[in-house]
Each structure stands twice: as C-alpha cells, then as structure tokens.
Amino acid sequence: MNVTDPMLPPVRGLVDRAGRLVEADQRLMDLNLRAGGGIGQPVAIPQIATLARLAQRLGILVSRGVVAADGDDDVELWVRAEPEARGVHLMITGWRSRAAWYPEAMQGEREGDFLRSAADWSWETDSALRVTFLSISAGTKHGFDAAAMLGQPLTRLFALGEDQEGSFPILGGLAMHQRFDGQSATLRATGRPLRLSATPRTDAGGAFAGFIGAAHMIDDVTDGAPVAAHRPEPEEVPEDLTDAFAARLDQALRSPLGRIIANADSINAQSEGPLRQDYADYAADIASAGRHLMGLVDDLVDLQAIERPDFVVAKEPVDLADVARRAAGLLGVRASEAQVRIDKPAPQDMLPATGEFRRALQVLVNLIGNAVRYSPREGMVWIRTERENGVAAVIVADQGKGIAPADQARIFEKFERVDPREPGGSGLGLYIARRLARAMGGDVTVDSAPGQGARFVFTLPYRD
Structure with missing residues (x-):
C-alpha cells in the first residue's frame, strides 16, 4: 500500500447528488478503485460515502476521522465533507496506514453501529449536546419535525427522567465521556416514553466529540411486560416524588456537573495549548449549559427545602x-x-x-x-x-x-x-x-x- 504519509497535501474529490464520485485526486481515485469503485460510480469506500450522504442530508459541513480498509491493512483518514451546488466536496487529510484493528479512538463509531442496529431510530450530537443527526423517518413516524431539531439542544427533543436510583445516566456518560444505557425520557412533542442509549464519539485528536445514540420506544412493551405495569398513570405518582428526587440531587448531579464545568472552562481557556476556535466555542457552550443545570439543581434543592412543613428562616x-x-x-x-x-x-x-x-x-x-x-x-x-x-x-x-x-x-x-x-x-x-x-x-x-x-x-x- 502506498498511502502512508500523513504529511502529504490534502486530497480532494467531488461526490454528486446521486452519491457518485465524479472528481478525485489520484490518491482518492486509487483508494476508491481498490475498494471496487470508479469515477462516475457510487463511492465504494463506505465510511466516505456515509459522510457524504450525511453532509448532503443535513446541508452542513461534516468533519470526522474514519478508518477505511485498504487491502490487508487499514488507513486512517480525516474526511471533511462540505455540501455545495454540485454535490459534496471532499477534502481528505491524514492518510496513515496501520494494521487492521480499531483503536479506542474509533471504538465509539463501531459501538454506535451496534446501538443503531437494535434501535427504533437513531440520533447523534456534537460535544455541546446539540443534535447533528436524526433518522430520516423518525420525525414523521413519531410526531415531531426532525429537520427543526437539527442544531437544537438534545433536551429540546427529549425530556429526561431519573432512573430507579434517582440518577440520570446521560450525566454520568457526559461527565466521564463513556457509554450510557437506560436513560428514561419522553418525546417533548408527543409525551411518548422511550429509553436512550449512546456511545461517545471522539475526534482525530481523541477528544470527546459527542454521542452516537439510539432511541428505544417503550409504548407497547418494556422488558417483555406491558408498559402499564411499570409506568403508573400521572395521578398515581406519589406527592413526595419531588422531595425524594431533590434530596438526591447533590449526590447525583452536583459533583459530575462541577467536573463538566471545570473541564469545559479549562478547554475554553485553552490552558493546555492552542485549540481550534470552534472546539473552544463548544467548550464554552458546555460550561454555560452546565451552569444552567447547576442552577436548576440549586432551585430544586431549595424547592425541596421550602416546601417542607418544618421549614423556618432566621429572624x-x-x-x-x-x-x-x-x-x-x-x-x-x-x-x-x-x-x-x-x-x-x-x-x-x-x-x-x-x-x-x-x-x-x-x-x-x-x-x-x-x-x-x-x-x-x-x-x-x-x-x-x-x-x-x-x-x-x-x-x-x-x-x-x-x-x-x-x-x-x-x-x-x-x-x-x-x-x-x-x-x-x-x-x-x-x-x-x-x-x-x-x-x-x-x-x-x-x-x-x-x-x-x-x-x-x-x-x-x-x-x-
């Protein structure tokens, strides 16, 4: 394999609106040819074809690291796919060969494939938890405007709920940049219940770049039993649920939120060295969202306190x-x-x-x-x-x-x-x-x- 130098200049190409590679520099043309494709034919490298479709569907620039098969080896690529009038313009850098195995930095992409395969529909976010992708049929099937959700905070799409231990799995996943499962949620547009799972995605530098997620609708069955057996009607919810929830907030939320805010502020300040401005801006958004959540924690703790019958203030x-x-x-x-x-x-x-x-x-x-x-x-x-x-x-x-x-x-x-x-x-x-x-x-x-x-x-x- 001759594509081994990550310092070589960027390679460019053009994918038309039908998904065909119509223009390509020599290295991209050769790689696509070895994958079984050719000029004027659909892109034969699945990872690049997927990014081109995603960029065209969303109408935004998508930039992501991928690993493509090249003979008996793999090649690491950083693919920048930007929609334009003729289709999607590709600019590819990196081109680093290695033995055919998946490092930890790419594990999220593979785990995301397994998550999506078992999901009712899928979603993705950037590092600030803004929605960057939704399954094409999700909005039509489940009663919301999928296009309007793109670029919006994930919490605009889902109302998140606590688990049986009073925790929010997504917060643990966000704090530790790790997979989470079983996050209870409802669709804000319809109130329909569902469960969320997601695996983290990383960028070329190994930094957290968002989540690849799955949505599992639970309208009909949950763990093989009717939902009604597990989800009480609103009037059956105990009146002290807010008290019990707020009593666990400090332990469940304050510590991970504090770490999120501190780390995001550090990234935004570029204390470890220069950083791309859009990543620094993402970090500022994360810190701002974290402070908003911390304020909500404070409010709910206060709410729990002032509604107690024994609440008193000093004179x-x-x-x-x-x-x-x-x-x-x-x-x-x-x-x-x-x-x-x-x-x-x-x-x-x-x-x-x-x-x-x-x-x-x-x-x-x-x-x-x-x-x-x-x-x-x-x-x-x-x-x-x-x-x-x-x-x-x-x-x-x-x-x-x-x-x-x-x-x-x-x-x-x-x-x-x-x-x-x-x-x-x-x-x-x-x-x-x-x-x-x-x-x-x-x-x-x-x-x-x-x-x-x-x-x-x-x-x-x-x-x-």
Missing part, C-alpha cells in the same frame, strides 16, 4: 439597602456582558429590616438577575429602597418588554415562565423568591404592563 437584623448593593455586585459581570447597567442604592443608603440575610440576598439576586436577563442592550435596571407603614421595600425595575396582567399571577407558580421559548431559568426562581419572602414575613409582588418594563417589589418587616 435577624438586615440592612436591605446593603443586601441590594451586594446582590447587584454579584450580577455585575453578567450585566456587563449583556450591556445592561445597574443603578443600585447609594453607599450611604440604609434600610433596616428583619429577615434572614442569606435568603434576602437570594431573593434579590433572583429579581435583579431576571431584570438583567430581560433588559434590552444598553438598558438600565433600577434598584430603589423605600419604607412605608412598617414595611421595608426594595424595588427592582427594568426596561424589558413587560408582563401582561393575565400572566402576572402565573409567573409566581412552579415551573411557569411567560415565554418558555426564551432563554432563561427553570421557572422556579420567582416561586421560590415569593415563598422565601413570605416565610420572612414579607412578600414579592409585580407591577407591569406590556412594553413598559417590569417592577418587582420585595418587602420585609421594617426594623426600628
């Missing part, structure tokens, strides 16, 4: 003006990144009240954080303090699009948001903030109108 002297300044300081970086200014109370302002410092700070971080999130660029968030009739109040006002009167009660309910399509939190923040305020003898209220921003008021008993 201690606090300065609400000082708490507001501290909360604004904690959100300074986020506001700067969003190009939003925060006008906080002056250093000499004081507003004595009775409550628990930590919980009051939590309430104001939530209110000010929401104001920053929904403010336009170059917008302003105002924080003011007032005292009236034995009540100490902090007002947080923004210049966002406002909240319709019909939605103003709903936003304080669990898991409710005005527009779930907008990026934001879990839908628990305002519910928790109001519960905490009322536990301290105060309240959180809102005054708003569409197009006129929102004005949230946090009150506590005034302290003489």
Whole structure:
C-alpha cells in the first residue's frame, strides 16, 4: 500500500447528488478503485460515502476521522465533507496506514453501529449536546419535525427522567465521556416514553466529540411486560416524588456537573495549548449549559427545602439597602456582558429590616438577575429602597418588554415562565423568591404592563 504519509497535501474529490464520485485526486481515485469503485460510480469506500450522504442530508459541513480498509491493512483518514451546488466536496487529510484493528479512538463509531442496529431510530450530537443527526423517518413516524431539531439542544427533543436510583445516566456518560444505557425520557412533542442509549464519539485528536445514540420506544412493551405495569398513570405518582428526587440531587448531579464545568472552562481557556476556535466555542457552550443545570439543581434543592412543613428562616437584623448593593455586585459581570447597567442604592443608603440575610440576598439576586436577563442592550435596571407603614421595600425595575396582567399571577407558580421559548431559568426562581419572602414575613409582588418594563417589589418587616 502506498498511502502512508500523513504529511502529504490534502486530497480532494467531488461526490454528486446521486452519491457518485465524479472528481478525485489520484490518491482518492486509487483508494476508491481498490475498494471496487470508479469515477462516475457510487463511492465504494463506505465510511466516505456515509459522510457524504450525511453532509448532503443535513446541508452542513461534516468533519470526522474514519478508518477505511485498504487491502490487508487499514488507513486512517480525516474526511471533511462540505455540501455545495454540485454535490459534496471532499477534502481528505491524514492518510496513515496501520494494521487492521480499531483503536479506542474509533471504538465509539463501531459501538454506535451496534446501538443503531437494535434501535427504533437513531440520533447523534456534537460535544455541546446539540443534535447533528436524526433518522430520516423518525420525525414523521413519531410526531415531531426532525429537520427543526437539527442544531437544537438534545433536551429540546427529549425530556429526561431519573432512573430507579434517582440518577440520570446521560450525566454520568457526559461527565466521564463513556457509554450510557437506560436513560428514561419522553418525546417533548408527543409525551411518548422511550429509553436512550449512546456511545461517545471522539475526534482525530481523541477528544470527546459527542454521542452516537439510539432511541428505544417503550409504548407497547418494556422488558417483555406491558408498559402499564411499570409506568403508573400521572395521578398515581406519589406527592413526595419531588422531595425524594431533590434530596438526591447533590449526590447525583452536583459533583459530575462541577467536573463538566471545570473541564469545559479549562478547554475554553485553552490552558493546555492552542485549540481550534470552534472546539473552544463548544467548550464554552458546555460550561454555560452546565451552569444552567447547576442552577436548576440549586432551585430544586431549595424547592425541596421550602416546601417542607418544618421549614423556618432566621429572624435577624438586615440592612436591605446593603443586601441590594451586594446582590447587584454579584450580577455585575453578567450585566456587563449583556450591556445592561445597574443603578443600585447609594453607599450611604440604609434600610433596616428583619429577615434572614442569606435568603434576602437570594431573593434579590433572583429579581435583579431576571431584570438583567430581560433588559434590552444598553438598558438600565433600577434598584430603589423605600419604607412605608412598617414595611421595608426594595424595588427592582427594568426596561424589558413587560408582563401582561393575565400572566402576572402565573409567573409566581412552579415551573411557569411567560415565554418558555426564551432563554432563561427553570421557572422556579420567582416561586421560590415569593415563598422565601413570605416565610420572612414579607412578600414579592409585580407591577407591569406590556412594553413598559417590569417592577418587582420585595418587602420585609421594617426594623426600628
């Protein structure tokens, strides 16, 4: 075999829309010829043919390492397939020969083939868990728009559930970059239950590049028994399920999420050396998603705590003006990144009240954080303090699009948001903030109108 030098210049080719190799540099032409193909015929190298079809179907550039058979040996290739008007343009580098065996870096591709063979349909993601591939018939058969899901977070397609031990197998797989099985999920579009399995995929440098996954529908049978015997109807779910779930969150999620965030931040900072910018951006997306999940963990732990019948807060002297300044300081970086200014109370302002410092700070971080999130660029968030009739109040006002009167009660309910399509939190923040305020003898209220921003008021008993 004469294709042995990975330092040779890139080899180019063109696959037309019918999957035929119509143009090829000599090395690609020779390799394809040895595989039984020829110019004007379908690509005879299965791995390259698959990537060309994938790039054409998705309409995006696909770049992946493959191992192709070449006589008694194998050749490692890095194939870049980019769709264009005439078909798919190929640029191939690497060309490293080796004995015919599969190293660990390529094991995910082979395991993925076994997963897909037993699945109802298959899916793939990139390293940021954005969907890059769905089986052609999956959306039509199961009631969702497959094309619209491409490029979306995996959680936009699936609502993930915990297993019998209160864990999420996918999080373990993501943290350790290893295979996971038995992830309970439902299709968001239809609510149909299914199980997910996946094996990790690596790039040419051995770095985690996403998952090759399988979806197993469980509408009819699960482990040979009717689903009804294993899946209780919603009204049969115990009322303390949320408590039991939240009680295991720290152990099940916080540690792996912490590792995910730390590693992603390290990759994004390129602390181990230069990295392709798109990979660094993927790492930033992973860290951002990890922090979002960590915030959800915090919210659910708080939810479990405040809904316990024995939940109490401390009765201690606090300065609400000082708490507001501290909360604004904690959100300074986020506001700067969003190009939003925060006008906080002056250093000499004081507003004595009775409550628990930590919980009051939590309430104001939530209110000010929401104001920053929904403010336009170059917008302003105002924080003011007032005292009236034995009540100490902090007002947080923004210049966002406002909240319709019909939605103003709903936003304080669990898991409710005005527009779930907008990026934001879990839908628990305002519910928790109001519960905490009322536990301290105060309240959180809102005054708003569409197009006129929102004005949230946090009150506590005034302290003489």
